[in-house]
Amino acid sequence: xxxxxxxxxxxxxxxxxxxxxxxxxxxxxxxxxxxxxxxxxxxxxxxxxxxxxxxxxxxxxxxxxxxxxxxxxxxxxxxxxxxxxxxxxxxxxxxxxxxxxxxxxxxxxxxxxxxxxxxxxxxxxxxxxxxxxxxxxxxxxxxxxxxxxxxxxxxxxxxxxxxxxxxxxxxxxxxxxxxxxxxxxxxxxxxxxxxxxxxxxxxxxxxxxxxxxxxxxxxxxxxxxxxxxxxxxxxxxxxxxxxxxxxxxxxxxxxxxxxxxxxxxxxxxxxxxxxxxxxxxxxxxxxxxxxxxxxxxxxxxxxxxxxxxxxxxxxxxxxxxxxxxxxxxxxxxxxxxx
Amino acid sequence: xxxxxxxxxxxxxxxxxxxxxxxxxxxxxxxxxxxxxxxxxxxxxxxxxxxxxxxxxxxxxxxxxxxxxxxxxxxxxxxxxxxxxxxxxxxxxxxxxxxxxxxxxxxxxxxxxxxxxxxxxxxxxxxxxxxxxxxxxxxxxxxxxxxxxxxxxxxxxxxxxxxxxxxxxxxxxxxxxxxxxxxxxxxxxxxxxxxxxxxxxxxxxxxxxxxxxxxxxxxxxxxxxxxxxxxxxxxxxxxxxxxxxxxxxxxxxxxxxxxxxxxxxxxxxxxxxxxxxxxxxxxxxxxxxxxxxxxxxxxxxxxxxxxxxxxxxxxxxxxxxxxxxxxxxxxxxxxxxx
DNA sequence: ACTGATTTTGGGAGCGCTCCCAAAGACAGG
DNA sequence: CCTGTCTTTGGGAGCGCTCCCAAAATCAGT
Numbered sequence: 001x002x003x004x005x006x007x008x009x010x011x012x013x014x015x016x017x018x019x020x021x022x023x024x025x026x027x028x029x030x031x032x033x034x035x036x037x038x039x040x041x042x043x044x045x046x047x048x049x050x051x052x053x054x055x056x057x058x059x060x061x062x063x064x065x066x067x068x069x070x071x072x073x074x075x076x077x078x079x080x081x082x083x084x085x086x087x088x089x090x091x092x093x094x095x096x097x098x099x100x101x102x103x104x105x106x107x108x109x110x111x112x113x114x115x116x117x118x119x120x121x122x123x124x125x126x127x128x129x130x131x132x133x134x135x136x137x138x139x140x141x142x143x144x145x146x147x148x149x150x151x152x153x154x155x156x157x158x159x160x161x162x163x164x165x166x167x168x169x170x171x172x173x174x175x176x177x178x179x180x181x182x183x184x185x186x187x188x189x190x191x192x193x194x195x196x197x198x199x200x201x202x203x204x205x206x207x208x209x210x211x212x213x214x215x216x217x218x219x220x221x222x223x224x225x226x227x228x229x230x231x232x233x234x235x236x237x238x239x240x241x242x243x244x245x246x247x248x249x250x251x252x253x254x255x256x257x258x259x260x261x262x263x264x265x266x267x268x269x270x271x272x273x274x275x276x277x278x279x280x281x282x283x284x285x286x287x288x289x290x291x292x293x294x295x296x297x298x299x300x301x302x303x304x305x306x307x308x309x310x311x312x313x314x315x316x317x318x319x320x321x322x323x324x325x326x327x328x329x330x331x332x333x334x335x336x337x338x
Numbered sequence: 339x340x341x342x343x344x345x346x347x348x349x350x351x352x353x354x355x356x357x358x359x360x361x362x363x364x365x366x367x368x369x370x371x372x373x374x375x376x377x378x379x380x381x382x383x384x385x386x387x388x389x390x391x392x393x394x395x396x397x398x399x400x401x402x403x404x405x406x407x408x409x410x411x412x413x414x415x416x417x418x419x420x421x422x423x424x425x426x427x428x429x430x431x432x433x434x435x436x437x438x439x440x441x442x443x444x445x446x447x448x449x450x451x452x453x454x455x456x457x458x459x460x461x462x463x464x465x466x467x468x469x470x471x472x473x474x475x476x477x478x479x480x481x482x483x484x485x486x487x488x489x490x491x492x493x494x495x496x497x498x499x500x501x502x503x504x505x506x507x508x509x510x511x512x513x514x515x516x517x518x519x520x521x522x523x524x525x526x527x528x529x530x531x532x533x534x535x536x537x538x539x540x541x542x543x544x545x546x547x548x549x550x551x552x553x554x555x556x557x558x559x560x561x562x563x564x565x566x567x568x569x570x571x572x573x574x575x576x577x578x579x580x581x582x583x584x585x586x587x588x589x590x591x592x593x594x595x596x597x598x599x600x601x602x603x604x605x606x607x608x609x610x611x612x613x614x615x616x617x618x619x620x621x622x623x624x625x626x627x628x629x630x631x632x633x634x635x636x637x638x639x640x641x642x643x644x645x646x647x648x649x650x651x652x653x654x655x656x657x658x659x660x661x662x663x664x665x666x667x668x669x670x671x672x673x674x675x676x
Numbered sequence: 677a678c679t680g681a682t683t684t685t686g687g688g689a690g691c692g693c694t695c696c697c698a699a700a701g702a703c704a705g706g
Numbered sequence: 707c708c709t710g711t712c713t714t715t716g717g718g719a720g721c722g723c724t725c726c727c728a729a730a731a732t733c734a735g736t
Contacts, residue, residue, distance in 0.1 A: 004692055015716045020694060028714055051398070051458045052692035054389035055721045062437070072634075075423055076617055081413050088408075088440045097459065099400070100436045102426045120389045120722095121435065226621055253621050260623045279414050280618060283564050283591050285598045296410075342722055353686045358724060366684055390722035393691045458692095683732065693721085702713070 003044055012040040023048060054120055062097045063087075063306060064116060064125035068136055069193075070102035073225050074129070077250055078278050079295055083150065086299025087126055094307050096123075103136075113139050124306045126299070130154060131192045148306040148318075150298055152194035159309065159318040161302040165195050168291045168324040169202025170209075172273045173245050175289070175326055177210050179334055181243035181271055185218035187232035187255060189247040196224070199247045199275065222251050229254025233270075237262065243271035243332070249278045252288055252331075267333035277327055286330030293324050341384055350378040361386060392458055400435045401425075401644060402454060402463035406474055407531075408440035411563050412467070415588055416616050417633060421488065424637025425464055432645050434461075441474075451477050462648050464640045468492060469530045486644040486656075488636055490532035497647065497656040499640040503533050506629045506662040507540025508547075510611045511583050513627075513664055515548050517672055519581035519609060523556035525570035525593060527585040534562070537585045537613065560589050567592025571608075575600065581609035581670070587616045590626055590669075605671035615665055624668030631662050 009016045014033055021029050022037040029037075040046075054060045065087050067075065084100075091098045099122055101112050113136055116122060124146035130137060132154055140147050141158070149160040176184050186203045189196030200219070207213070218239050220232030229251025236244055237258070246252040252274035259266055266272055266286055274281060277292035301320055308314040328334050347354045352371055359367050360375040367375075378384075392398045403425050405413065422438075429436045437460055439450050451474055454460060462484035468475060470492055478485050479496070487498040514522050524541045527534030538557070545551070556577050558570035567589025574582055575596070584590040590612035597604055604610050604624055612619060615630035639658055646652040666672050 005694095006692080016693085017695085017716060018714085021715090024694085030714065033714085045452075047452065047455075049393070049458050049692050051389045051392035052721090053694075055387070055393055055692080055723085056694045058721085060389070065438075070423065070426075072423060073617075075419050076416055077419070078414055078416055081415070081418050084438070085408065085410060085413055085440060088438060089442065092439075097453065098438045100403075100422070100426060100438045101430075102423060104427065114383075114385065115435065117385075120387050226617060230621075253618060257621045257623065279411075279564060280588075280591060283568075283595045285595065343724095344722080354723085355686060355725085356684085359685090362724080368684065371684085387722050390691090391724075393693085393722080394724045396691085677736100679734100679736085681732105681734085683730105685730070686728090687726105688728105689724105689726090691723085694719105696717105696719085698716090698718105700713105700715070702711100704709100704711085706707105706709090 002049075003046055004049065008037070008040055008044060008046050011044065012037045058120070059310075060120060060123050061095065062099055062122045063091050063303065064099045064101060064122040066101045066103065066112065066116075066125055066127045066136070067129045068103040068112075068127070068134055069129045069131060071104060074223075075102060077224065077248075078280075079276060082295035083128060083299045086296035087303045088299075090300045090303035090307075094303075096307065110135075112136070117143055117145060124148075124310050126150060126302045126306055129193065132194065146306065146309050148302045148309065150302050152198055153319075154194060157317045159305060159314070159316055161298055161305060161320045161322065162195075163293045163298070163324050164321045165198035166202040166205065168293070169199040169245070169247075169275070170206040171202075171324075171326050172275065172291050173203050173206035174210070175328070175334070176243045176245065176271060176273060176332065177206060177212075179243075179271070179332060183218065183239070183241045183243070185220065185236040185239060185241035185244045187220045187222045187229055187236070187244060187246045187251050189251075190223040191221060196247055203245055222247065224248045224250060226250050226254040226257075230258045233258035237264075237270075241270060243267075243273075245273045245275075247275050249274040249276040249281045249288060249290055252290070253280070253284065256284060256288075256331075266331050267336070271333045272331040274331075282329065284331070289329045289332035289334065290327050291324050292327045294322050297322055340387075341382055343386065346375070346378055346382060346384050349382065350375045396458070397648075398458060398461050399433065400437055400460045401429050401641065402437045402439060402460040404439045404441065404450065404454075404463055404465045404474070405467045406441040406450075406465070406472055407467045407469060409442060413440060415562065415586075416618075417614060420633035421466060421637045424634035425641045426637075428638045428641035428645075432641075434645065448473075450474065455481055455483060462486075462644045464488060464637070464644055467531065470532065484644065484647050486640045486647065488640050490536055491657075492532060495655045497643060497652070497654055499636055499643060499658045499660070500533075501631045501636070501662050502659045503536035504540040504543065506631070507537040507583070507585075507613070508544040509540075509662075509664050510613065510629050511541050511544035512548070513666070513672070514581045514583065514609060514611060514670060515544060515550075517581075517609070517670060521556065521577070521579045521581070523558065523574040523577060523579035523582045525558045525560045525567055525574070525582060525584045525589050527589075528561040529559060534585055541583055560585065562586045562588060564588050564592040564595075568596045571596035575602075575608075579608060581605075581611075583611045583613075585613050587612040587614040587619045587626060587628055590628070591618070591622065594622065594626075594669075604669050605674070609671045610669040612669075620667065622669070627667045627670035627672065628665050629662050630665045632660050635660055 222228035233255035274290035281288040560566035571593035612628035619626040
């Protein structure tokens with residue numbers, strides 16, 4: 001069907017090897033033949049067969065993106081499209097293709113792992129949303145399979161790209177403290193995930209540094225999703241909070257729903273700060289004060305790091321913390337108090 | 339590094355060919371040798387090299403998912419994670435891997451197309467969010483490259499999975515008519531996309547069938563995204579509408595924001611109906627009345643169809659319309675009037 | 677025991693590429 | 707003109723698999 005190297009060689013009046021050299025940009029090809037070959041290649045629309053290439057080079061030029069915990073609800077978060085876009089566009093930019101693996105529980109992980117480790121499907125992988133002791137990570141480490149994490153690394157010595165969750169959370173809570181709120185609660189993320197714990201730590205840091213006792217009674221454990229924000233807020237209302245820090249914007253939406261239902265006003269009765277700065281957050285009423293994290297960039301930087309890793313050009317372990325930003329809108333009350 | 343067929347053959351005391359037959363489930367292998375070989379395969383954790391396989395079979399067992407118009411904002415819609423999940427889980431189920439290509443404008447399309455058509459990267463592709471005269475589609479058709487569309491097919495004879503956009507939109511608008519609204523407006527999607535036009539047609543159908551003139555002055559052209567919902571609503575307020583049908587929930591969120599800003603109440607001053615039934619829609623205040631479409635299933639069914647197509651087991655052209663459902667919540671006023 | 681049909685097994689060829697090595701050509705310098 | 711060096715080119719081997727064909731083994735039926 002499609003032409004192969006030999007065909008192109010014949011058409012250009014040279015040998016297979018020469019065509020290969022031209023295509024791969026190797027030296028030691030005279031300018032004349034190079035041009036002649038390139039012309040035929042272009043005219044015939046020739047592309048080297050990736051499978052044949054892979055068979056000999058042991059490289060696929062395909063990257064993977066894995067989310068072990070892409071449970072239906074978790075993955076519905078607009079966080080992921082942004083992340084995927086960052087990864088995809090960077091991969092394309094470097095002429096890599098992108099393969100996707102959405103895990104839906106541990107049983108599936110083992111299958112992923114097997115399909116991935118068999119040399120020849122992908123060269124390396126970007127991993128997001130890992131939980132503690134994810135067996136996938138252990139496997140990759142053991143097999144020395146190249147990977148980069150997005151999020152806090154669950155152990156030492158791994159390559160990771162992240163934001164400083166703890167610091168960002170502290171900034172968010174300090175903002176509430178400075179505004180004068182006295183009984184600040186928190187709705188946490190899914191505490192099996194390191195990022196959720198880091199945000200909780202940041203909340204405690206802020207209270208401690210302000211000389212307040214961080215009573216655990218004002219902490220509601222959530223799971224990053226809307227319903228858990230709703231439930232968490234319902235719970236916290238019994239604790240008489242006057243402000244709540246939510247570990248995700250999605251939960252803040254749920255919290256807002258609970259407050260509306262109780263006919264409580266935001267921020268007058270309860271102030272709210274979220275985390276993520278999703279597109280909808282600015283459109284809520286009131287607009288949500290939140291921590292903006294550069295989701296697309298997280299994906300981009302991770303992908304770039306992975307590609308460098310594959311090229312042996314990454315000093316490992318590699319760690320990057322991308323900056324976050326407190327975005328002040330209506331839900332924290334700062335705009336009213338001015 | 340990793341073992342190959344020959345190694346396994348040696349360990350099992352048989353020939354390469356026999357191992358190949360066992361692995362591929364071919365007949366004419368005695369039960370005894372089959373068991374012996376399987377044992378060695380399992381013990382050694384052997385997987386056949388996909389590149390080598392592809393080289394001879396011309397099949398990759400990889401599927402592609404393409405969104406030519408994955409512009410940063412468009413793709414941020416929670417619609418896509420759901421779609422991708424449906425595709426991904428079905429692909430996994432049939433033991434296919436999934437490759438992702440997010441287009442960001444036509445310039446990139448050509449590159450995609452070239453990377454894809456070179457035999458050996460993927461076997462077929464699921465395409466979503468095409469615009470009219472998408473050159474990608476033309477290329478695929480010309481090359482007889484297997485693909486299945488999600489959404490309305492831009493021309494005859496293509497395989498597609500979709501919902502009945504026109505009918506669903508009519509149902510939504512008829513609902514508003516029955517509730518007694520007199521000046522029903524619409525905020526449309528991006529009219530370059532066939533689905534957006536179909537929804538507009540449905541809106542007109544409903545008005546016409548109710549004997550009303552569908553004045554175009556009550557139609558605001560949007561692009562499916564939040565800001566265009568906001569803008570659209572601002573515009574429609576000058577037309578004195580008492581109800582608005584939005585072609586996406588995301589735009590309904592924008593519309594709601596505009597109404598809040600004008601201190602108008604939903605549904606008392608202006609009733610609202612959306613389209614999609616995103617997770618957040620139930621959490622808005624008031625909760626959004628909307629058309630629910632089975633997004634995950636759309637992805638699943640398309641993937642299944644594609645796999646059948648690859649197996650030559652699909653009667654083409656193949657068309658499926660999945661059912662939609664009017665979900666009545668607070669924003670249309672139906673719950674108040676009871 | 678011998679023949680022929682049938683089941684089971686082994687080995688060669690080849691998929692399309694890269695890489696290595698050797699051959700050929702170009703070019704100085706004596 | 708010949709030799710040695712350097713650049714450019716060609717062809718063989720081999721990556722790991724599947725598929726085809728032929729050889730070997732098994733099994734009936736005389």
